[in-house]
Amino acid sequence: MLEFRKRINVSTDLFVVKNLIGSILQGVGLAYLFPVLLVWFYPDQIEYVPYFAIPGMACVLFGAWLSRHSSKVEDVNLRQAMIAAAFTWLFASFVSVVPFMKIANMSFVDSYFESMSAWTGTGLTMMSHLSSYPKILLFWRAWMQWLGGIGIVLVALSILIRPGVAAARLYRAEARSERILPNLVNTSKVIFEIYLALTLVGAYLYYINGMNPFDALTHAMTGLGTGGMSTHDQSIGFFHSPAINAVTIFLMIMGAVNFTVHYKLFKSKSLKPFFEDIQVRYMFIFLIPAIAIIAYSLYQVGDPVGQALQGAIFHAVSAISCTGFQITSLSNYPEVAKFIIAILMVIGGGAGSTAGGIKLIRVTLMYESLKWTIESAILPRGAVIKRKVGNYVFSEEDIQEVMSFTMTYLAFLLFGTVYTMLRVKASLANALFEVASAQGNVGLSVGITSPHMPVDLKILYILLMWIGRLEIFSTLVFIISIAFLLPRVARK
Amino acid sequence: MLEFRKRINVSTDLFVVKNLIGSILQGVGLAYLFPVLLVWFYPDQIEYVPYFAIPGMACVLFGAWLSRHSSKVEDVNLRQAMIAAAFTWLFASFVSVVPFMKIANMSFVDSYFESMSAWTGTGLTMMSHLSSYPKILLFWRAWMQWLGGIGIVLVALSILIRPGVAAARLYRAEARSERILPNLVNTSKVIFEIYLALTLVGAYLYYINGMNPFDALTHAMTGLGTGGMSTHDQSIGFFHSPAINAVTIFLMIMGAVNFTVHYKLFKSKSLKPFFEDIQVRYMFIFLIPAIAIIAYSLYQVGDPVGQALQGAIFHAVSAISCTGFQITSLSNYPEVAKFIIAILMVIGGGAGSTAGGIKLIRVTLMYESLKWTIESAILPRGAVIKRKVGNYVFSEEDIQEVMSFTMTYLAFLLFGTVYTMLRVKASLANALFEVASAQGNVGLSVGITSPHMPVDLKILYILLMWIGRLEIFSTLVFIISIAFLLPRVARK
Ligand SMILES: [K+]
Ligand SMILES: [K+]
Numbered sequence: 001m002l003e004f005r006k007r008i009n010v011s012t013d014l015f016v017v018k019n020l021i022g023s024i025l026q027g028v029g030l031a032y033l034f035p036v037l038l039v040w041f042y043p044d045q046i047e048y049v050p051y052f053a054i055p056g057m058a059c060v061l062f063g064a065w066l067s068r069h070s071s072k073v074e075d076v077n078l079r080q081a082m083i084a085a086a087f088t089w090l091f092a093s094f095v096s097v098v099p100f101m102k103i104a105n106m107s108f109v110d111s112y113f114e115s116m117s118a119w120t121g122t123g124l125t126m127m128s129h130l131s132s133y134p135k136i137l138l139f140w141r142a143w144m145q146w147l148g149g150i151g152i153v154l155v156a157l158s159i160l161i162r163p164g165v166a167a168a169r170l171y172r173a174e175a176r177s178e179r180i181l182p183n184l185v186n187t188s189k190v191i192f193e194i195y196l197a198l199t200l201v202g203a204y205l206y207y208i209n210g211m212n213p214f215d216a217l218t219h220a221m222t223g224l225g226t227g228g229m230s231t232h233d234q235s236i237g238f239f240h241s242p243a244i245n246a247v248t249i250f251l252m253i254m255g256a257v258n259f260t261v262h263y264k265l266f267k268s269k270s271l272k273p274f275f276e277d278i279q280v281r282y283m284f285i286f287l288i289p290a291i292a293i294i295a296y297s298l299y300q301v302g303d304p305v306g307q308a309l310q311g312a313i314f315h316a317v318s319a320i321s322c323t324g325f326q327i328t329s330l331s332n333y334p335e336v337a338k339f340i341i342a343i344l345m346v347i348g349g350g351a352g353s354t355a356g357g358i359k360l361i362r363v364t365l366m367y368e369s370l371k372w373t374i375e376s377a378i379l380p381r382g383a384v385i386k387r388k389v390g391n392y393v394f395s396e397e398d399i400q401e402v403m404s405f406t407m408t409y410l411a412f413l414l415f416g417t418v419y420t421m422l423r424v425k426a427s428l429a430n431a432l433f434e435v436a437s438a439q440g441n442v443g444l445s446v447g448i449t450s451p452h453m454p455v456d457l458k459i460l461y462i463l464l465m466w467i468g469r470l471e472i473f474s475t476l477v478f479i480i481s482i483a484f485l486l487p488r489v490a491r492k
Numbered sequence: 493m494l495e496f497r498k499r500i501n502v503s504t505d506l507f508v509v510k511n512l513i514g515s516i517l518q519g520v521g522l523a524y525l526f527p528v529l530l531v532w533f534y535p536d537q538i539e540y541v542p543y544f545a546i547p548g549m550a551c552v553l554f555g556a557w558l559s560r561h562s563s564k565v566e567d568v569n570l571r572q573a574m575i576a577a578a579f580t581w582l583f584a585s586f587v588s589v590v591p592f593m594k595i596a597n598m599s600f601v602d603s604y605f606e607s608m609s610a611w612t613g614t615g616l617t618m619m620s621h622l623s624s625y626p627k628i629l630l631f632w633r634a635w636m637q638w639l640g641g642i643g644i645v646l647v648a649l650s651i652l653i654r655p656g657v658a659a660a661r662l663y664r665a666e667a668r669s670e671r672i673l674p675n676l677v678n679t680s681k682v683i684f685e686i687y688l689a690l691t692l693v694g695a696y697l698y699y700i701n702g703m704n705p706f707d708a709l710t711h712a713m714t715g716l717g718t719g720g721m722s723t724h725d726q727s728i729g730f731f732h733s734p735a736i737n738a739v740t741i742f743l744m745i746m747g748a749v750n751f752t753v754h755y756k757l758f759k760s761k762s763l764k765p766f767f768e769d770i771q772v773r774y775m776f777i778f779l780i781p782a783i784a785i786i787a788y789s790l791y792q793v794g795d796p797v798g799q800a801l802q803g804a805i806f807h808a809v810s811a812i813s814c815t816g817f818q819i820t821s822l823s824n825y826p827e828v829a830k831f832i833i834a835i836l837m838v839i840g841g842g843a844g845s846t847a848g849g850i851k852l853i854r855v856t857l858m859y860e861s862l863k864w865t866i867e868s869a870i871l872p873r874g875a876v877i878k879r880k881v882g883n884y885v886f887s888e889e890d891i892q893e894v895m896s897f898t899m900t901y902l903a904f905l906l907f908g909t910v911y912t913m914l915r916v917k918a919s920l921a922n923a924l925f926e927v928a929s930a931q932g933n934v935g936l937s938v939g940i941t942s943p944h945m946p947v948d949l950k951i952l953y954i955l956l957m958w959i960g961r962l963e964i965f966s967t968l969v970f971i972i973s974i975a976f977l978l979p980r981v982a983r984k
Pocket of ligand 1: 121122123226227228322323324441442443
């Protein structure tokens with residue numbers, strides 16, 4: 001830790017930070033201005049326009065002023081990129097609170113919770129009676145989730161799946177060097193177009209299955225972005241439509257697949273890359289027993305087989321893809337179903353997708369490494385074991401990184417669960433469920449999250465959403481950097 | 493796996509197995525004969541003597557005949573030693589069922605459960621109304637637990653803490669080479685004498701604090717052996733004595749400390765090695781917040797502060813030491829207290845002690861390695877991080893072994909918990925608690941374990957007790973070896 005102190009150059013870092021804040025402000029500013037277009041279709045929303053136009057213009061102008069020297073920033077190193085990513089989610093959420101505070105009259109903490117939940121694609125909410133809110137505010141949430149989804153995909157492919165990290169070996173092309181910006185620009189355009197196209201396909205499918213255009217668009221955005229915020233309190237359950245459920249399952253799975261797989265699909269015009277992807281395969285390997293157990297437990301408490309299966313499939317996919325859409329209330333689910341869903345939320349979707357959690361590639365590697373460990377316990381010392389998954393060979397260092405990440409993830413999960421149990425006297429199953437949902441950016445809820453929960457718990461969940469979204473280490477690097485940087489700035 | 497097949501030499505292995513069975517039979521035979529001495533003090537127990545004397549004599553004689561060529565076995569390699577250890581607990585438990593079946597009229601599965609629970613030092617029981625059973629049967633349980641305790645210490649120091657395993661670096665002197673037998677003989681005598689002396693001290697302390705001689709001896713045996721089987725249904729709670737609680741806490745901690753520390757204490761005649769031991773330190777580091785949370789949760793539900801603290805301290809020590817003594821019923825404890833106790837049971841005591849669980853040294857290493865991972869995420873690649881705990885430097889391979897073990901341990905825990913929830917509709921907190929207790933060889937219970945539980949669950953718990961006791965890999969090596977060996981034997 002002490003050595004780290006030497007590597008910080010205050011004046012360079014401050015310059016980078018100023019430019020970064022400028023860029024974030026411009027980005028959020030443009031995001032603010034977009035919902036104004038909704039007035040074209042829904043003229044009655046005009047009265048809320050100032051709450052978007054004013055902060056939007058202010059952000060753009062102030063951001064442009066701050067980053068007026070931006071041409072001087074030539075390149076960023078990995079540490080700066082990690083800090084920047086962590087800061088972006090923290091700060092963008094902060095800037096985006098205005099409509100929640102002004103239109104919905106929510107407190108700052110509630111607004112920041114909502115905003116963080118939206119930008120991180122979590123979907124837990126401080127709002128109830130959703131349909132009573134103006135459309136423009138509901139669109140604002142969906143829009144942040146959609147942008148946050150594509151945002152994390154690009155950050156994941158460029159920063160989180162960094163060189164030296166096991167997942168990088170599977171996606172070498174996207175994560176070759178520490179110099180990030182050139183790489184990012186090359187692939188991001190195509191990936192963004194795929195994301196946009198899939199969203200429009202989703203919205204069309206929703207629309208022809210009976211949703212109104214507004215619901216169709218917002219649910220396609222939060223479904224593919226695996227954000228999971230709905231415009232109805234009952235979430236997807238509001239529509240009572242098996243067809244809409246099926247479209248949702250399709251979108252959730254698409255959102256939880258590494259976007260380089262979509263890229264390959266697009267380039268090769270074949271479905272082969274999808275079924276060859278190791279993360280996709282393991283998604284189904286984990287889903288099948290999970291669905292069986294959830295359905296069996298629902299059947300045990302009296303659900304008819306068909307209904308039990310439908311609930312099990314939908315919520316299992318919603319959990320592992322970290323989307324958070326529901327078709328029924330989960331608070332009355334049997335504890336074993338809650339537990340299995342919580343495990344799926346902890347596993348999470350594919351690295352390089354919009355999903356959260358530990359990520360399938362890491363869980364797969366751990367699963368495979370158990371076999372290797374048993375082999376090495378049986379074979380005499382010195383015998384060489386090939387650590388292969390698919391066509392990729394992994395080093396012990398890769399596996400150690402994966403396990404360290406998992407342990408850190410579980411440590412935060414444990415802390416959050418115990419804290420929740422102490423604060424609201426929740427059962428273990430409920431507390432674990434809710435914390436796994438926040439930390440995995442899922443958004444499924446058994447009812448602990450509400451405007452009435454203690455404020456310290458709200459702040460804890462805000463932090464867990466943030467930490468989970470940036471795969472922990474970025475946020476820890478950020479926090480430690482701040483801790484070292486602040487005293488220096490003060491000294492200047 | 494396939495390569496492993498080549499390394500099995502059927503005729504050598506069969507010869508070793510025959511000798512091993514012979515040795516176990518002689519050992520269990522002698523163990524059977526010892527309780528007969530109880531008749532000297534309690535003449536009314538004479539009617540039960542045949543159920544010990546007959547199987548005892550039979551085992552000794554048959555065992556001696558089987559291992560009549562034993563002088564030919566010169567040395568065993570590590571794989572054979574691991575298989576032998578796994579088989580010993582499985583087979584000794586099988587041989588020891590006679591008194592349970594004949595005196596207590598228990599079914600074979602219940603008797604095998606009781607016998608495995610005793611030999612593995614778990615303490616979960618299929619018997620209720622304990623005081624209604626003959627003393628000689630109660631002594632038989634305590635005696636198996638005591639022998640099983642010293643047995644696992646010797647096995648741990650010689651086989652489980654094997655070279656290449658992280659814990660071995662801390663106890664290098666005891667685990668230097670793959671040639672086990674010479675090493676074992678050297679230290680085992682002194683360690684056995686210490687074990688015996690501590691037991692007698694414990695019995696004396698119990699006696700002067702009001703226990704009758706029989707209770708004093710049996711509780712000292714099962715306390716130091718961290719077995720936790722009592723002669724009363726209410727366990728230590730039966731005595732309603734703070735002094736007896738304190739003696740028990742002392743014995744439980746002694747039993748959960750690596751026995752090479754006791755050895756050092758004995759040699760140096762000072763307490764320094766105790767407080768310098770990294771596992772002892774971390775035991776207290778984990779205990780303090782755990783006790784605080786348990787006590788707070790008991791206070792929340794209405795316990796007076798003193799009573800809450802006493803229950804928290806006793807049960808936290810009972811859990812982390814994997815003893816399983818209770819002073820009150822735990823089934824009505826708040827879920828957060830159950831969860832914290834379950835975590836302590838998963839952590840477990842010191843490697844090289846009579847305790848179970850993941851072991852303190854492994855958890856300590858993981859905790860420390862989180863710091864190293866964060867450092868390596870912050871520092872530029874290539875920067876060297878010293879992986880030190882105390883004065884010992886650990887390699888990445890060590891850490892990987894520890895994490896693989898932990899993941900395997902958690903995988904079994906997860907499977908057992910879900911299975912329990914499905915079979916008896918237990919809550920998550922209760923199922924996790926009971927499975928952590930069985931797998932960690934603890935014996936605390938929230939009431940799931942009983943003669944009325946489904947027979948498949950009994951068999952699962954028997955397996956978990958066995959797997960947990962031998963630190964998993966030995967049992968997996970055993971199972972895989974059997975799977976490869978049997979077809980070959982059949983072909984001969
Ligand atoms: K979500
Ligand atoms: K025990």
